[in-house]
Amino acid sequence: MNNVVGKMLIVMQLVFSILFMCFAGAVYTFQGQWRTHAMAMEQKVQVADGQVDDAIEERNRAVEAFTAEVDELKTLRDNLKAEQRANADKVDQATKLLAASQLERDKAVSDSEVATTEAAARVGEATVLNREVQSLRNRISEMLDEAQAVEGKVLSLSNKLAEAEDKEEQQLTENSRLKDMLRFHGVDPRVQMIADVSAEKDKVDGFVTKTQKAKAQNQEYVQITIGSDDRVYKDMKLILSRGAKYLCEARVISVFPDYAVCVVVEETRQGLILEGDNVTTKL
Numbered sequence: 337m338n339n340v341v342g343k344m345l346i347v348m349q350l351v352f353s354i355l356f357m358c359f360a361g362a363v364y365t366f367q368g369q370w371r372t373h374a375m376a377m378e379q380k381v382q383v384a385d386g387q388v389d390d391a392i393e394e395r396n397r398a399v400e401a402f403t404a405e406v407d408e409l410k411t412l413r414d415n416l417k418a419e420q421r422a423n424a425d426k427v428d429q430a431t432k433l434l435a436a437s438q439l440e441r442d443k444a445v446s447d448s449e450v451a452t453t454e455a456a457a458r459v460g461e462a463t464v465l466n467r468e469v470q471s472l473r474n475r476i477s478e479m480l481d482e483a484q485a486v487e488g489k490v491l492s493l494s495n496k497l498a499e500a501e502d503k504e505e506q507q508l509t510e511n512s513r514l515k516d517m518l519r520f521h522g523v524d525p526r527v528q529m530i531a532d533v534s535a536e537k538d539k540v541d542g543f544v545t546k547t548q549k550a551k552a553q554n555q556e557y558v559q560i561t562i563g564s565d566d567r568v569y570k571d572m573k574l575i576l577s578r579g580a581k582y583l584c585e586a587r588v589i590s591v592f593p594d595y596a597v598c599v600v601v602e603e604t605r606q607g608l609i610l611e612g613d614n615v616t617t618k619l
Contacts, residue, residue, distance in 0.1 A: 388507045540566045542615040556600040583607045
């Protein structure tokens with residue numbers, strides 16, 4: 337009887353040992369999966385931080401360049417306005433002088449025929465003044481056109497500056513979202529983690545979801561269904577096609593996780609871009 341009980345205890349001890357080993361293996365596997373996921377999230381945060389820093393530097397350079405050009409254009413505009421006012425004063429003076437000359441001419445004609453020579457001289461003087469007035473008016477018209485062109489450049493640069501600020505805000509928002517995801521999974525985004533980076537995909541396919549022509553410039557923008565999750569990055573060249581027909585190349589100007597915005601390279605265009613056209617990374 338004692339032998340049977342001992343054997344039963346030995347068998348139970350063996351069964352419990354096997355169960356404990358199974359539980360330990362499951363715990364180790366679950367822990368390894370979370371560590372891999374955390375390392376992958378940390379890598380994405382590092383990439384996003386780099387993109388934000390690059391975007392901030394690019395934005396600062398663009399702001400400095402735009403500010404300098406805007407100041408220069410404003411100075412030119414002010415100079416043109418000052419010259420316009422000066423020319424307007426000259427026009428007023430010439431008009432008044434022309435009126436006075438005409439009065440003197442009429443008086444000389446009415447006084448006597450002896451003053452005919454003087455009146456003729458006055459007529460010639462008035463003609464010269466008329467030509468000068470017309471020339472000044474033409475110059476004022478030209479300066480008004482130049483001032484309008486300068487205003488257009490200032491507006492265009494202001495729009496570019498606003499686009500750069502919007503892009504910076506989007507990058508900061510995406511970086512904050514990734515950091516919140518890391519904290520949610522128990523990973524401190526300030527602690528650097530080392531992980532293997534998977535090889536980039538050789539080729540990624542998508543399609544066009546939207547097209548839009550720029551109003552101020554001869555450019556066309558397209559929105560596509562592949563983004564940073566598909567390893568699409570800024571300034572990357574993509575191929576647009578419809579079936580077997582090549583349409584053009586497009587350069588990426590804005591990247592989001594599941595879509596991107598590109599500008600068509602006009603030198604490569606061989607057809608009209610439509611919604612549903614194929615997009616693929618350049619091999």
